[in-house]
Amino acid sequence: MALNANDRSIAGFTMAGHALVHWFETSIPIFLVVWLAEFDVGTTLLGLIVALGYAPFGLGALPGGILADRYGTKRLILCCLTGMSLSFLVLSLATSIYAIAVGLILWGIAASVYHPAGLALISTGVEDRGTVFAWHGIAGNAGIALGPFVAATLLISLDWSLVAALLAVPGVLAVIYGLSVGFEPTAAVADEADAGPDEALSASELLGNTRTLFASAFAVVFVLVTFEGLYYRGTLTYLPEILHGLPAMNGLPLPAGLEGIEPADYIYVGLLVVGIGGQYAGGKLTDRVTPARGLTGIFAVLAVLALLFIPATAAGIGLVPVIVLCGVLGFFLFAIQPFYQNAVAIYTPPDARGLSYGFTYLAEFGFGAASIALGGFVLDAFSRTAFFALIAGFAAVGGLVAGVLLLGSGRFTETQSVAETNADD
Structure with missing residues (x-):
């Protein structure tokens, strides 16, 4: 059964978001070797800083889910994409290990809201839920594989700060796409309880x-x-x-x-x-x-x-x-x-x-x-x-x-x- 127009729009929007979350996530470890040499720090300190960036990715999922119910899923996903892209631009401008820490923590906070918001959007807006869940997962896997591959390839010939900035470009394009795409986020639950944004x-x-x-x-x-x-x-x-x-x-x-x-x-x-x-x-x-x-x-x-x-x-x-x-x-x-x-x-x-x-x-x-x-x-x-x-x-x-x-x-x-x-x- 072919997806209807609303399902296709939600699928495209959430697939872009899911791919980019993991695109950024799995590219970070590729920078570790470069940062160790660039900032002359020990593995223990750098490992702690990277852990501080990854920690909000999981811990922020619960407040992210609450925010999705309060403000709406599309709005939150757009904030996620914008925040992740800006975070990598912060990384590209970093001149100290402490600036790296700031960029990574900002990325973790921004990325944490995607999964509860994206999956909530699919579950309330998509009729053919199983198919879109499948394509959504495929997009995530593509991001998981492409993030480290692209980062490693670019680092062969480019400075790491430029690579970090270039990795943010797809995120900016996804924000532009997300602002232009239209869909009904509660189409699949129209006869059920109101699933849209509510009072706090x-x-x-x-x-x-x-x-x-x-x-x-x-x-x-x-x-x-x-x-x-x-x-x-x-x-x-x-x-x-x-x-x-x-x-x-x-x-x-x-x-x-x-x-x-x-x-x-x-x-x-x-x-x-x-x-x-x-x-x-x-x-x-x-x-x-x-x-x-x-x-x-x-x-x-x-x-x-x-x-x-x-x-x-x-x-x-x-x-x-x-x-x-x-x-x-x-x-x-x-x-x-x-x-x-x-x-x-x-x-x-x-x-x-x-x-x-x-x-x-x-x-x-x-x-x-x-x-x-x-x-x-x-x-x-x-x-x-x-x-x-x-x-x-x-x-x-x-x-x-x-x-x-x-x-x-x-x-x-x-x-x-x-x-x-x-x-x-």
Whole structure:
């Protein structure tokens, strides 16, 4: 079924926003080596500064969701795109490590509002939600892969400050496009509770809406997204390092002139590219498979894949099994995302959709980031085997939680308006 005009407009707008959030996000690490030399600082200090930039990306999702419900999703996404672009222009003008810190923190604050606003817009404005969730995810994966690739390529011949400024150009173009595009942001919920901007919520109303959400099936969704985030962030953070350390990578012959290329990096980028197919397939399947069933099945697959990395990364294993396993992992790691995004849309009321996605990405990027610290400790203190067992454990628990949603499918229904629920109380 072809998308209608409103769906197409929302799809184009949110795809641009999603791609650019991850375009900026994944380009930042490429600058680290340059900044270490440019400002003569230690890795510890620079790592802390970069962490300060990434922290608001997850922690700001909840207030971002509240702002989306209050001021409207399109307005907030435009502010996000403008803020991210200006932040990279600040970076391009930086003459000290402290100015770098300011630019990164501003980027994290601006970027944090995108996911709750963008997904809320799709969930309330799009009729063919599964298809647009799929294309939205594909755009995000494209940004994830292109950001570091473009940054690294430009840095070969250009100064880092100019590269930072050039990376801001697509963001400026997206703002211009967003100002010109028109759509109805609540077309898919026209007969439901008003999902548009409302008067500012008081503290008691916000607490009441939160209580209503967590008294519903959304509480189950929140927990399973947390474990998906633990799996996702831990895997993508440490897999490049693990791949670099494999004997199969060290013995790989390269053609003349390509000796500086790291095969592990290309395998990792390939994983992200395969994820584009996973996003699309997962989004299309949400039209045919219930979120609970899809989440349960994919969590089970992810647990098995994590365990398969134990023998696949053992000494003496060839390169082909590793490449195949990374490809399959990339597919399912991103195929799961449209299912939990659709679960939020199903089990939450339209008038609290921004708040719902705010909590969702607090779980995904905020709580999920705990696996970076935990995974690093396990790798240092124990082994790769223990690390992959830990990652598999995250998926196993997520699958059990999704099973609760599946077993309760007869009782879990779409949540009524929070205004109606609070009135009933």
